[in-house]
Amino acid sequence: MSFLHVTKAQYLEDYKVAVSFNDGRTGVADLSAALKGDVFEPLKEISVFSQLRVDGELETIVWPNGVDLAPEYIYFQAFRDNSDLQGLFRQWSYIV
Template identity: 50%
Template sequence: MFIHVNHAEYIEEYKVRLFFNDGATGIIDLSSELYGEIFEPLKNIAFFKSFKLEGHTLAWSNGADFAPEFLREHIG
């Protein structure tokens, strides 16, 4: 089965509640993942909150995204 993010809700700071197509749900804290040129802009909370679901995962207008498998493995 291919993992897809079906829905995402901003919680606080760099935390997002994720709902997956396999029924899993949980919160991920991405604060420790925001390094490197493409992810640096996400340190701005207003920009971080602007994510959309694109290609079955979280994505931002600057081209940043996270693989849905990575997100699924790291939800708490």
């Protein structure tokens, strides 16, 4: 697989985001597990979290306070239960 990029993202509810990737996959990522640490603290407010957008240069989800998440992490959260992708997630060290 070449570099992974987020092509579309739409806030759904809570900390869930509908996402599309440049490999053609679409899914729903629950990003609540990422909201740890000072930099992510503002995103715990749904009114702030819901302001996400896809940055055309970074090709991932960003928020108004400058926080972004790696496309691979978002992909993992969207497809973590997909048995066909477990090897890839092991390579990325998201599962052991």
